[in-house]
Amino acid sequence: MAEIMTEEKEKRSFKDIIAAAFTKESFAKGVFTAFAAFSILAVFAIIFYILYDSIPAFREIGFFNFIFGDIWNPKAGEYGILPMILTTLLLTVLSVVIGSVFAIFTAVFIVYYCPKCIKKVYTQMVNLLAGIPSIIYAYFGFEMIKPIIEDMSGRTFGYGILLSMIILSIMILPTIASITKNSLESVPAQYYEGSLALGNTKNQTVFKVMLPAAKNGILAAIILGIGRAVGETMAVQFLLGGAVSYPTDFIIPISSLTSKIAQEFGESGGLHRQALIAVGFILLVFILIINLALWFVKRNNAVAGNSFFTRKIKESDIEHTAPNYKRTGTIQDALRIICYVVAVIVAAALMSIVLYTLIKGLPEVTWHNMFGKSFNSKPTLAPAFVSTSVIILISLAIALPLGIGAAIYLNEYSRRGSKFVSTIRLFIDTLAGVPSILFGLFGYIFFVKLFGSANLLAGSFTIVLMILPTVIRSTEQSLSEVPDSMREASYALGAGKLRTVFVVVLPQALPGIITAIILSIGRIVGESAALIYTAGSSFLMPNSLVSPGSTFAVFMYNLQAEGLDTKFLAYAAGAILIIFVLFLNILIMLLENYFNNKAANRKGKIRTYIDKLRKREAKNEEN
Numbered sequence: 001m002a003e004i005m006t007e008e009k010e011k012r013s014f015k016d017i018i019a020a021a022f023t024k025e026s027f028a029k030g031v032f033t034a035f036a037a038f039s040i041l042a043v044f045a046i047i048f049y050i051l052y053d054s055i056p057a058f059r060e061i062g063f064f065n066f067i068f069g070d071i072w073n074p075k076a077g078e079y080g081i082l083p084m085i086l087t088t089l090l091l092t093v094l095s096v097v098i099g100s101v102f103a104i105f106t107a108v109f110i111v112y113y114c115p116k117c118i119k120k121v122y123t124q125m126v127n128l129l130a131g132i133p134s135i136i137y138a139y140f141g142f143e144m145i146k147p148i149i150e151d152m153s154g155r156t157f158g159y160g161i162l163l164s165m166i167i168l169s170i171m172i173l174p175t176i177a178s179i180t181k182n183s184l185e186s187v188p189a190q191y192y193e194g195s196l197a198l199g200n201t202k203n204q205t206v207f208k209v210m211l212p213a214a215k216n217g218i219l220a221a222i223i224l225g226i227g228r229a230v231g232e233t234m235a236v237q238f239l240l241g242g243a244v245s246y247p248t249d250f251i252i253p254i255s256s257l258t259s260k261i262a263q264e265f266g267e268s269g270g271l272h273r274q275a276l277i278a279v280g281f282i283l284l285v286f287i288l289i290i291n292l293a294l295w296f297v298k299r300n301n302a303v304a305g306n307s308f309f310t311r312k313i314k315e316s317d318i319e320h321t322a323p324n325y326k327r328t329g330t331i332q333d334a335l336r337i338i339c340y341v342v343a344v345i346v347a348a349a350l351m352s353i354v355l356y357t358l359i360k361g362l363p364e365v366t367w368h369n370m371f372g373k374s375f376n377s378k379p380t381l382a383p384a385f386v387s388t389s390v391i392i393l394i395s396l397a398i399a400l401p402l403g404i405g406a407a408i409y410l411n412e413y414s415r416r417g418s419k420f421v422s423t424i425r426l427f428i429d430t431l432a433g434v435p436s437i438l439f440g441l442f443g444y445i446f447f448v449k450l451f452g453s454a455n456l457l458a459g460s461f462t463i464v465l466m467i468l469p470t471v472i473r474s475t476e477q478s479l480s481e482v483p484d485s486m487r488e489a490s491y492a493l494g495a496g497k498l499r500t501v502f503v504v505v506l507p508q509a510l511p512g513i514i515t516a517i518i519l520s521i522g523r524i525v526g527e528s529a530a531l532i533y534t535a536g537s538s539f540l541m542p543n544s545l546v547s548p549g550s551t552f553a554v555f556m557y558n559l560q561a562e563g564l565d566t567k568f569l570a571y572a573a574g575a576i577l578i579i580f581v582l583f584l585n586i587l588i589m590l591l592e593n594y595f596n597n598k599a600a601n602r603k604g605k606i607r608t609y610i611d612k613l614r615k616r617e618a619k620n621e622e623n
C-alpha cells in the first residue's frame with residue numbers, strides 16, 4: 001500500500017512538473033527569449049550566406065590575389081580590390097575626422113551655448129539631417145557641390161574623394177552629434193558646478209571638464225560614425241566616379257568597396273557576381289571589427305578622465321597658492337566662438353539641401369506625375385506610392401512583434417549580469433551596424449533565390465532585419481523608464497508577470513513604441529541600397545506581393561542609373577521624401593511633448609494627492 005502511495009506521489013509530482021513547464025508564464029518567457037535570440041540567428045545567417053557565396057571566388061581567384069591585386073577587369077577575369085580597400089579607408093578617415101570635429105562642436109553648442117528659445121528647433125534640425133535619405137545627399141552633391149569643385153579646380157569633372165568626403169561628412173555628422181549630446185547630458189551636474197565653484201570660467205568648464213568626462217560616449221559615437229562611413233553606398237556611388245585606381249588625387253574618378261558592388265551587381269553573373277559578393281564579405285569583416293571595437297569601448301566605460309584627456313596629479317603638481325583660472329582660458333574662449341561658427345555652418349548645410357530639393361521638385365509634383373499611369377518609357381510616382389506602402393506594412397507587421405518581444409525579454413525577464421543577455425545585446429548592436437548594401441546582398445542570396453525573383457516580399461523580409469534593432473532599442477529604453485512601483489503594485493493586486501507586462505508596463509511604454517514605428521518608417525522610405533536587388537527596380541505598378549516594385553528612393557536611383565530624360569521627376573520624388581521626413585520629425589517632436597506633458601501632469605496629480613494625505617495625517621495628529 002505504501003509503495004502504491006509513493007508511486008502516485010511520484011506521478012503527481014511528474015505531472016506537476018510538466019504542467020508547470022507549460023504554463024502561460026513559462027510559454028511566454030520562452031517566446032520572448034526566442035524573439036531576443038533572433039538577432040543572433042540573423043547575424044550568423046548574414047555571415048554564413050555571404051561567406052558561403054564568396055568561397056567560389058576566393059577559391060578560383062585566390063584569396064591573396066583578390067585582396068592584394070590592383071586590377072579589376074571582369075572581362076579579362078581579373079579581380080583585385082586593393083585600390084578599393086585603400087579608397088574606402090582613406091575616404092572613411094577623412095570623412096570621420098571632418099565630420100567628428102563638426103559634430104562634437106555642434107553637440108557642445110546644443111548642450112551648453114544654444115539659446116533655450118531655439119534649442120528644440122535646432123536639435124530637430126540636426127535630427128532631420130539624419131533622416132534625409134542618402135539618395136538626396138547624392139543628388140545634392142552631384143548637382144550643387146560637383147560644379148563648384150570643377151570651377152575651382154579647372155577640371156572637366158569633379159568626381160572623387162573630395163566630393164564624396166564633403167557629402168559623407170555631412171551625412172555622419174548627425175549620428176556623432178546626437179550620441180555626443182547624450183553623453184554630455186549624462187555627465188553628472190556636480191562636475192559642472194564643482195568646476196565653477198573652483199573658479200573656472202564656463203568655457204574652461206565645458207572644454208576641460210565636461211568634454212573629457214564624456215570621452216567614452218564620444219569615442220563610441222565616432223566608432224559608429226566610422227561604421228556609417230564605411231558602409232555608405234548610394235551617395236558614394238554617385239560621387240566617386242566608378243573607376244578602379246589608387247587614390248593618388250582627390251579629384252579623380254575612383255571606386256570604394258560599396259560603390260563597386262552597387263555599380264556592377266545588377267549586370268553581373270557567374271564569377272563576376274561571386275567576386276562582388278566576396279567584396280561584400282571583406283566589407284562585412286571591416287564592419288564586424290568596428291562593432292567589436294564599439295562593444296569593447298562600451299564594456300570598458302570608465303569614470304571621467306583618463307591618461308589621454310587628463311593627467312594624474314602628482315605631489316609636485318600641487319600648488320599651495322590659490323590659482324586664478326580666469327586669467328587663462330583664451331583657447332577655450334576661441335573654441336566657444338568655433339562652436340557658434342560650426343552651428344551656423346550645419347544649419348546652412350541643412351537649409352541648402354532641403355530648399356534646393358524643394359525648389360527643384362515641388363513644381364514637378366503634379367497630379368499626373370504622382371498618380372498617373374506609369375510606363376517604362378514614361379514613368380510616374382504612382383507605383384512608388386504603392387510599393388513603399390506595401391513594404392512599410394509588411395515590414396512593421398513582422399518587425400514590431402519580434403522587436404517588442406525581444407525588448408520585453410531583455411527588460412522584464414532577463415537576469416542582470418547574464419552572459420546570454422550580453423551576447424544578445426552585442427548581436428543587436430552588430431545587426432544595427434551592418435551596412436544596407438550587405439543586407440541587400442543577403443536578401444538577394446537568401447530571399448530572392450527563395451522566391452525565384454526580386455519582389456516586394458523579399459524586400460520586406462530584408463527590411464525587417466534592418467529595422468529590428470531600432471524597434472528593440474527604442475522599446476527597451478521606454479520599458480526601462482516605467483517605475484518599478486507600478487510593477488510591484490500590479491503583483492500586490494494578484495496579477496502575474498505576463499498580465500503585468502501587457503496590462504501595466506506596455507501601455508506605459510507606448511511613447512517608445514510609437515517612436516520606434518516612426519523611425520522605422522523613415523528608414524524604410526529612405527532606403528535604397530537594400531531594396532534595389534531584393535524588391536526590384538520596376539517602373540510598373542505591382543499587381544501582387546511577389547511582383548517587383550520600386551520605393552521612392554529606389555525610384556530616384558533608377559531614374560539616374562537608366563539615364564532617362566526624367567531628372568525633374570526624380571526631384572519630385574526627392575521633394576516628396578523631404579516633406580515626408582519633415583512630417584515624421586515634427587510628429588516625433590509633437591508626440592514627445594504630448595507624452596512629456598502627460599507624464600508631468602500625472603506626477604503633479606500624484607504629488608497633490610500625497611500632499612493632501614500628509615495634511616490629513618498632520619490634522620489627525622493634532623486632534
